[in-house]
Amino acid sequence: MKNQANPWLTSNLFLLGLGLLPAAILIGALLYFTAWAFAFSFTDLALVGRKSVEWNWVGLQNFERLFTRRGFLESLWTTVIFVFFSAIVGQSVLGFLLAAVLRGSQSTIRSVVEVCIMLGWLLPDIVAAFLWSATTSQTGLINQLIVVPLGFPPINFINEYALPIVTIANIWKGTAWSYLLFSAALDSVSREVVEAAKVDGATPFQRIWLVQLPIIRPHIATNMLFITIWTFTYFPLIFAMTGGGPGRQTEVLAVFLYNQSFSRGNLGFGSAISVAMLVIVGLLSLVYLRMLREPK
Amino acid sequence: MSDVSLRGVRKSYGSLEVVHGVDLDIKSGEFVVFVGPSGCGKSTLLRMIAGLEPITGGDISIGGKVVNDVPSPQRGIAMVFQSYALYPHMSVYENMAFGLKLAKTPKTEVDQRVREAARILQIEDYLERMPKALSGGQRQRVAIGRAIVRNPKVFLFDEPLSNLDASLRAQTRVEIAKLHDTLDATMIYVTHDQVEAMTLADRIVVLNAGRIEQVGSPLELYRNPVNTFVAGFIASQRMNFLPVSPSSDGLLLPGNRLLTLSHAKRENVRTLGVRPEHLHLADPEAAHFSGSLSVIEQFGEYALAYVELPSGDLVTIKLDGAPDLQLHQTIHIGLPAEGVHLFDEAGRALR
Numbered sequence: 211m212k213n214q215a216n217p218w219l220t221s222n223l224f225l226l227g228l229g230l231l232p233a234a235i236l237i238g239a240l241l242y243f244t245a246w247a248f249a250f251s252f253t254d255l256a257l258v259g260r261k262s263v264e265w266n267w268v269g270l271q272n273f274e275r276l277f278t279r280r281g282f283l284e285s286l287w288t289t290v291i292f293v294f295f296s297a298i299v300g301q302s303v304l305g306f307l308l309a310a311v312l313r314g315s316q317s318t319i320r321s322v323v324e325v326c327i328m329l330g331w332l333l334p335d336i337v338a339a340f341l342w343s344a345t346t347s348q349t350g351l352i353n354q355l356i357v358v359p360l361g362f363p364p365i366n367f368i369n370e371y372a373l374p375i376v377t378i379a380n381i382w383k384g385t386a387w388s389y390l391l392f393s394a395a396l397d398s399v400s401r402e403v404v405e406a407a408k409v410d411g412a413t414p415f416q417r418i419w420l421v422q423l424p425i426i427r428p429h430i431a432t433n434m435l436f437i438t439i440w441t442f443t444y445f446p447l448i449f450a451m452t453g454g455g456p457g458r459q460t461e462v463l464a465v466f467l468y469n470q471s472f473s474r475g476n477l478g479f480g481s482a483i484s485v486a487m488l489v490i491v492g493l494l495s496l497v498y499l500r501m502l503r504e505p506k
Numbered sequence: 507m508s509d510v511s512l513r514g515v516r517k518s519y520g521s522l523e524v525v526h527g528v529d530l531d532i533k534s535g536e537f538v539v540f541v542g543p544s545g546c547g548k549s550t551l552l553r554m555i556a557g558l559e560p561i562t563g564g565d566i567s568i569g570g571k572v573v574n575d576v577p578s579p580q581r582g583i584a585m586v587f588q589s590y591a592l593y594p595h596m597s598v599y600e601n602m603a604f605g606l607k608l609a610k611t612p613k614t615e616v617d618q619r620v621r622e623a624a625r626i627l628q629i630e631d632y633l634e635r636m637p638k639a640l641s642g643g644q645r646q647r648v649a650i651g652r653a654i655v656r657n658p659k660v661f662l663f664d665e666p667l668s669n670l671d672a673s674l675r676a677q678t679r680v681e682i683a684k685l686h687d688t689l690d691a692t693m694i695y696v697t698h699d700q701v702e703a704m705t706l707a708d709r710i711v712v713l714n715a716g717r718i719e720q721v722g723s724p725l726e727l728y729r730n731p732v733n734t735f736v737a738g739f740i741a742s743q744r745m746n747f748l749p750v751s752p753s754s755d756g757l758l759l760p761g762n763r764l765l766t767l768s769h770a771k772r773e774n775v776r777t778l779g780v781r782p783e784h785l786h787l788a789d790p791e792a793a794h795f796s797g798s799l800s801v802i803e804q805f806g807e808y809a810l811a812y813v814e815l816p817s818g819d820l821v822t823i824k825l826d827g828a829p830d831l832q833l834h835q836t837i838h839i840g841l842p843a844e845g846v847h848l849f850d851e852a853g854r855a856l857r
Binding site: 400402403405406407408409410411412416420421424425427 | 556557558578579583584585587588589591592593594595604605608609652656
């Protein structure tokens with residue numbers, strides 16, 4: 211098909227190819243890294259030593275190790291718990307509740323709460339990790355202000371309740387996003403529809419549960435898709451707070467991948483982990499995309 | 507018993523008062539239209555009757571009972587919103603049944619009432635459809651249906667026709683009039699469209715800046731407006747207002763011609779009002795004023811001629827048929843003795 215407006219463009223193949231070049235380079239660069247990880251997941255490539263140069267193809271051995279050796283499945287379970295409680299239960303539910311409650315409240319209260327939850331979001335991960343470690347450690351703020359004055363021996367929260375603490379830290383960090391998204395979604399629900407429900411006799415809870423929530427269902431699915439993917443591959447906050455420890459209690463997949471690839475130097479095995487994560491996130495996305503579809 | 511009465515009803519937002527003490531009695535079964543320019547407080551008044559807006563002062567009673575602190579669902583009212591406000595995630599049937607289900611009405615009764623309302627409104631065929639699959643007119647019927655199934659004492663309409671196109675609006679207007687006849691319920695209807703007010707109302711309440719200007723039947727308001735605001739607002743063609751000055755045996759019109767008139771309070775007259783349909787073309791010697799035709803709008807069955815007087819005043823005159831007039835030609839206009847409205851300095855009508 212010829213481009214009617216610019217016939218000289220379609221007839222000049224060289225020019226067409228030149229125009230395609232930037233896009234081709236970009237797509238190529240994106241594919242290169244994925245392809246690299248995919249290819250090396252079938253090798254025993256190491257970060258240092260002899261195998262960093264003389265690596266061999268090992269077939270599916272790395273993928274077998276995912277299921278036969280300790281580590282991957284445990285990390286996957288830790289990740290599932292972390293994602294479920296911090297992203298789905300914590301950020302999403304808390305963000306929605308805040309958005310629903312604050313809509314009706316005064317603008318000053320609303321502004322104060324908004325600034326507070328935005329601060330968590332805006333703070334760099336490393337700074338946030340330091341603050342949370344300092345607050346929850348044996349000599350930290352919670353012990354100094356609450357536990358010790360009440361006459362109890364100090365508790366090393368970050369050590370004894372590591373996974374709950376990083377989960378709470380991530381809820382604190384990420385709720386702003388869900389709050390903003392749900393706030394905007396609730397704004398899109400017409401005021402008259404909510405008033406109609408009021409006249410129909412719906413209680414405030416019924417107005418949210420039976421009217422507003424179903425109307426913004428596509429927004430909820432989109433938000434779930436985003437935050438699940440982000441949290442599933444989330445690395446800096448956990449790594450900076452605990453490094454995956456104590457033991458392997460907080461070793462989510464992203465930390466496990468880092469430890470295997472760069473602490474142990476098993477780049478091949480690390481690549482296999484990343485490919486597995488890609489597959490899991492891809493499957494999750496399919497589930498959410500189905501939720502986005504209109505009901506029959 | 508479904509009469510509505512308002513006693514000194516006020517509404518303020520902070521220190522800003524928008525409704526300044528409204529007194530009004532609406533009889534059971536009456537169709538009352540609140541009309542006025544935007545921002546006059548008519549919607550606020552309706553929302554206060556609905557219980558969607560708390561009142562700052564005064565009393566609202568429905569059926570003889572003060573309902574100031576009664577929540578909307580218990581007031582025995584149903585409301586039809588401007589944007590229809592249908593629940594987008596529910597079918598037409600579910601939209602109409604929602605209120606009854608919340609009230610834990612037995613399923614068979616819900617079904618019977620929804621189907622009865624659907625029959626009245628002729629929407630039985632789309633009970634299973636979603637609102638987005640309906641046209642504007644159909645959505646409006648569903649919204650009215652949702653009000654009917656609640657079996658309310660009082661129907662409240664908040665500009666229900668303003669989102670419809672002109673022909674559908676006229677059609678739905680007739681249907682609402684029929685519906686009022688069928689249901690025999692009290693209806694309060696808010697609009698800024700004076701045609702809807704004239705055609706639907708038993709009584710019209712003209713509001714301006716949070717106050718009632720006049721209450722009366724459509725023809726009362728047309729014939730005897732109490733002030734220039736009501737006179738200018740009611741009727742499809744705006745009334746002409748001309749500055750006049752009283753003289754010994756009549757009123758001096760713009761252009762210094764005399765309108766002979768014996769009126770007790772002639773000295774107080776400052777403004778003369780006359781509707782375009784009451785003016786007529788006259789011979790040059792018998793005319794009360796003359797001017798040049800600046801615009802003519804031909805509607806086929808009638809025409810509106812806008813005449814600019816030498817004094818700069820613009821006069822609209824409604825002419826039957828399709829008059830053959832040229833732009834800028836001189837038009838001579840005669841005033842009828844009857845159909846002239848006289849207003850004093852403050853704009854109050856002089857009778």
